[in-house]
Amino acid sequence: MSGLSIKYLNHCLGSEKKHILEFKNTFSNIEEIRLKTGIDFIYKSKKNEDVLELSYRTSKKTLKNFKGKIDCILVVTQTAKNKLPPVSYMLHGKLGLEKNIICYDLNMGCSGFIYALSLIYSQIKCGFINNALLVCSDTYTKYIKKTDRSCGSIFSDAASSCIITKKESNFNPTFDFLSLGSGYSNLMEKNNVITMNGPEVFFFTTDLVPKLFDRLIKKSKHKLENIDHFIFHQASKLVLDNLKLKLKIPTEKFYTNIKNIGNTTSSTIPILLENLEKKKTIKKNDIIMFLGFGVGLSVAGYIAKWS
Amino acid sequence: MSGLSIKYLNHCLGSEKKHILEFKNTFSNIEEIRLKTGIDFIYKSKKNEDVLELSYRTSKKTLKNFKGKIDCILVVTQTAKNKLPPVSYMLHGKLGLEKNIICYDLNMGCSGFIYALSLIYSQIKCGFINNALLVCSDTYTKYIKKTDRSCGSIFSDAASSCIITKKESNFNPTFDFLSLGSGYSNLMEKNNVITMNGPEVFFFTTDLVPKLFDRLIKKSKHKLENIDHFIFHQASKLVLDNLKLKLKIPTEKFYTNIKNIGNTTSSTIPILLENLEKKKTIKKNDIIMFLGFGVGLSVAGYIAKWS
Numbered sequence: 001m002s003g004l005s006i007k008y009l010n011h012c013l014g015s016e017k018k019h020i021l022e023f024k025n026t027f028s029n030i031e032e033i034r035l036k037t038g039i040d041f042i043y044k045s046k047k048n049e050d051v052l053e054l055s056y057r058t059s060k061k062t063l064k065n066f067k068g069k070i071d072c073i074l075v076v077t078q079t080a081k082n083k084l085p086p087v088s089y090m091l092h093g094k095l096g097l098e099k100n101i102i103c104y105d106l107n108m109g110c111s112g113f114i115y116a117l118s119l120i121y122s123q124i125k126c127g128f129i130n131n132a133l134l135v136c137s138d139t140y141t142k143y144i145k146k147t148d149r150s151c152g153s154i155f156s157d158a159a160s161s162c163i164i165t166k167k168e169s170n171f172n173p174t175f176d177f178l179s180l181g182s183g184y185s186n187l188m189e190k191n192n193v194i195t196m197n198g199p200e201v202f203f204f205t206t207d208l209v210p211k212l213f214d215r216l217i218k219k220s221k222h223k224l225e226n227i228d229h230f231i232f233h234q235a236s237k238l239v240l241d242n243l244k245l246k247l248k249i250p251t252e253k254f255y256t257n258i259k260n261i262g263n264t265t266s267s268t269i270p271i272l273l274e275n276l277e278k279k280k281t282i283k284k285n286d287i288i289m290f291l292g293f294g295v296g297l298s299v300a301g302y303i304a305k306w307s
Numbered sequence: 308m309s310g311l312s313i314k315y316l317n318h319c320l321g322s323e324k325k326h327i328l329e330f331k332n333t334f335s336n337i338e339e340i341r342l343k344t345g346i347d348f349i350y351k352s353k354k355n356e357d358v359l360e361l362s363y364r365t366s367k368k369t370l371k372n373f374k375g376k377i378d379c380i381l382v383v384t385q386t387a388k389n390k391l392p393p394v395s396y397m398l399h400g401k402l403g404l405e406k407n408i409i410c411y412d413l414n415m416g417c418s419g420f421i422y423a424l425s426l427i428y429s430q431i432k433c434g435f436i437n438n439a440l441l442v443c444s445d446t447y448t449k450y451i452k453k454t455d456r457s458c459g460s461i462f463s464d465a466a467s468s469c470i471i472t473k474k475e476s477n478f479n480p481t482f483d484f485l486s487l488g489s490g491y492s493n494l495m496e497k498n499n500v501i502t503m504n505g506p507e508v509f510f511f512t513t514d515l516v517p518k519l520f521d522r523l524i525k526k527s528k529h530k531l532e533n534i535d536h537f538i539f540h541q542a543s544k545l546v547l548d549n550l551k552l553k554l555k556i557p558t559e560k561f562y563t564n565i566k567n568i569g570n571t572t573s574s575t576i577p578i579l580l581e582n583l584e585k586k587k588t589i590k591k592n593d594i595i596m597f598l599g600f601g602v603g604l605s606v607a608g609y610i611a612k613w614s
Contacts, residue, residue, distance in 0.1 A: 073486075078393075083450070083496040084385040086414045089603040092488025099515070103486045103603065104422055107393045107412035115411055122429035128482065143390070175435065179410045181399025189390040208406070296396040296410065 003169030004121055005307055006162050009274035010061040011267060012054055014045035014139065014157030023153055026146060033153055038237025042262035044141040045157035050081040052090050054159035055137040059091060062133065062161040070163070072102045072132035074120060076112035076266045078189075078295070079139045080105070087137065102129060109187070109295025110233045111177075112136055112266030114302050117290075118175045120164045132164045136266035143194040150198040154236060156262035160270040173304035174220035178212045180204065183297040201297070205239050206246065209293050213247055216289070216301035224248065227303065228286040229276070233293055234258040234268035255281075265294070282306050310476030311428055312614055313469050316581035317368045318574060319361055321352035321446065321464030330460055333453060340460055345544025349569035351448040352464035357388040359397050361466035362444040366398060369440065369468040377470070379409045379439035381427060383419035383573045385496075385602065386446045387412070394444065409436060416494070416602025417540045418484075419443055419573035421609050424597075425482045427471045439471045443573035450501040457505040461543060463569035467577040480611035481527035485519045487511065490604040508604070512546050513553065516600050520554055523596070523608035531555065534610065535593040536583070540600055541565040541575035562588075572601070589613050 020040055024030045034040070045054065055075060063070070075088040082090075086105035102123075108115050113136055120132045137159035144151045183204060186197040217224060230249050232240060234256060244254050257272050264271060269290050276282050283306070290302040327347055331337045341347070352361065362382060370377070382395040389397075393412035409430075415422050420443055427439045444466035451458045490511060493504040524531060537556050539547060541563060551561050564579050571578060576597050583589050590613070597609040 078391040080414075084414070084416060084501070085491045085495055085602045085604075086385075089486060089488040089491045089605065092486050093491050094488070097488070099485045099487055101486050102484045103488065103605065105414035107387075107391070107414055109391055118435065119426055119429070122426070122433045122435060126429045126432050128425065128429065177409045178406045179396060179399050179408050180406055181396040181401070181404070181410065184392045184396045184400050188392055194391070295392050297392075298396065298410065 002125065003167045003171060003173055003304055003307055004117065005165045005167040006273065008062045008065045009162045009270055009277055010058050011158055011160035011271045011274060012057045013043035013261060014049055014141065016044040016046055018042050018044060020153055027149060027153065036236065036238045037154055038258050039154060039262045040259050042153065043156040043158065045139045051077050051079055051137045051139055052081065052087055055087060055091050055135045056094050058159045058161040059095060059133060059135055062163060063095065066163045068131050070101065070131045070133045072123065072129040074116050074132055074134050075105045076108050076116050076136045077105060077138055078107055078109055079143065108266065110265050111292035111294060111296065111298040111300035113269045114290050114292045114300035117164065117302060121173065124166045130165065133161060134164050135159060135161045136270060138265045140194055140265060143189055143192055145193060148195065150196040151194055154263045156264045158264035158267045158271065160267040162270055167307040169305055169307055171305040173302060174216060176212060176216040176219055176301045178208055178299045180208055180297040186297060187295050202239065204297050205235065205293060206242060208299050209243060210246055212299040212301050213291065216303060220303040222287060222303060226287055227289050228253060229282055229288045230254045231269055231272055231288060232291045234263055234272060235294065236263065309432065310474045310478060310480055310611055310614055311424065312472045312474040313580065315369045315372045316469045316577055316584055317365050318465055318467035318578045318581060319364045320350035320568060321356055321448065323351040323353055325349050325351060327460055334456060334460065343543065343545045344461055345565050346461060346569045347566050349460065350463040350465065352446045358384050358386055358444045358446055359388065359394055361464065362394060362398050362442045363401050365466045365468040366402060366440060366442055369470060370402065373470045375438050377408065377438045377440045379430065379436040381423050381439055381441050382412045383415050383423050383443040384412060384445055385414055385416055386450065415573060417572050418599035418601060418603065418605045418607035420576045421597050421599045421607035424471065424609060428480065431473045437472065440468060441471050442466060442468045443577060445572045447501055447572060450496055450499055452500060455502065457503040458501055461570045463571045465571035465574045465578065467574040469577055474614045476612055476614060478612040480609060481523060483519055483523040483526055483608045485515055485606045487515055487604040493604060494602050509546065511604050512542065512600060513549060515606050516550060517553055519606040519608050520598065523610060527610040529594060529610060533594055534596050535560060536589055536595045537561045538576055538579055538595060539598045541570055541579060542601065543570065
């Protein structure tokens with residue numbers, strides 16, 4: 001039996017902070033949008049702030065705090081400036097690290113943090129690695145049209161990083177995944193423009209996300225009431241409120257930080273986790289659930305004991 | 308102890324076949340280039356042949372032959388048409404597969420097949436998956452300038468696919484990796500153009516590749532003479548001849564198919580493997596070595612018993 005330790009959480013945001021009401025000339029119904037999304041502020045990256053730059057900024061802080069030796073860099077990204085090389089190698093070079101490190105990039109959106117955890121967990125279990133630097137980094141706003149009603153006031157640019165290590169535990173983590181490739185066009189980039197079919201993606205979150213939620217709990221052999229913290233991808237207030245209600249999750253165990261930073265895609269879960277860590281909301285041995293969903297379309301879930 | 312079985316190997320090439328001598332008006336020294344690269348033919352993808360289309364074409368054939376149920380699709384690519392969603396989801400949708408499948412994309416070049424094998428091996432070992440559809444797919448030529456001396460007469464567009472399953476074995480496979488992020492700019496895409504610093508990449512193959520080679524053999528507890536087949540990334544004749552000589556590999560154990568298809572990046576190893584399988588060159592329980600190197604810069608190695 002073994003678990004994962006997620007430590008030295010850190011993040012950085014695009015440096016152009018925007019209040020949603022600044023978009024009132026673009027979107028006539030901005031107050032209505034604000035009520036639905038629950039977002040007051042989004043952060044856009046400036047021209048020089050690409051995926052690599054944001055990744056570098058947050059990784060430097062994480063590595064400053066971690067005193068061990070990393071042997072893996074995994075970067076989750078969909079909006080790297082260059083098709084090749086992978087961002088993990090550019091980051092490896094910029095950080096001046098030694099050669100004995102496994103580097104790879106995962107192309108994944110809002111389920112990305114959990115996919116990355118499951119791969120790192122597998123690599124650790126097999127004895128291939130011990131300490132991974134996990135970076136989630138995206139700059140969606142560089143590919144969103146200012147007038148896009150579905151995307152224009154939701155997404156923020158951000159990077160998050162943490163160290164994933166092995167932790168002895170009497171409780172194996174549970175992972176579970178579902179894929180709906182037939183819905184891929186509902187959230188995609190084409191000719192440098194990201195578009196989202198809001199109603200279709202919303203329908204997906206009311207349909208496949210609850211299915212995965214139930215299956216994940218069953219697979220973990222826990223009961224809903226034993227789970228102490230529900231840390232979900234921060235899609236929008238509407239989606240989160242709806243899921244909380246439908247899945248019968250007590251409000252005090254369900255967290256959201258979307259108001260002040262927006263939807264940071266693969267970074268929403270690690271940033272929310274960082275917030276909760278700082279407030280000491282999560283205690284040792286608490287049972288946590290992560291749930292990510294979006295681009296793919298995909299759903300990914302994780303239940304584990306916090307250590 | 309457990310190993311991997313690599314089956315139902317299949318590939319497809321871009322449908323525009325070009326003889327190298329057709330470039331004689333672009334490159335005055337085409338005969339000299341041809342001697343160095345060892346390449347007679349390259350295959351370019353037509354406009355409608357993108358990474359997804361080539362992936363779909365080869366996957367259909369592999370799945371037609373495989374009678375079991377796949378529970379993972381891993382696509383290795385660096386030149387997908389869309390930044391999101393990942394190609395694995397689009398492929399999942401196009402193939403009309405069920406939802407209970409893990410899908411992810413790995414951004415990796417010429418070491419990609421071995422990186423993918425190591426991730427799938429870890430997932431299988433942890434009991435997360437049983438049968439993975441592994442696809443390597445790239446269309447480099449869409450990003451290469453016709454007049455580029457380093458890239459213009461080397462790369463081919465291709466996709467390869469196979470099924471990776473668990474195989475009981477008394478011999479665990481050995482993986483090893485080295486990363487040189489400081490050299491990332493020597494093979495990269497920028498503003499939709501792929502460029503390569505030929506001399507620097509060549510130097511890297513004479514330096515870091517032999518280091519990984521020696522370490523991999525040591526780690527596997529085999530001796531050089533026990534290894535039956537050396538299946539290396541098909542970079543160019545110059546690189547392969549130099550490695551064969553430097554690493555003291557007997558000619559009869561060292562294979563190349565670059566002459567007729569060029570450098571297909573992450574597909575070179577699986578396509579060469581498919582060729583050798585068809586000729587029944589590799590027998591059950593033979594010891595094989597895969598060695599991939601390139602974009603990153605990265606080196607990846609694998610030693611296993613063939614089953």
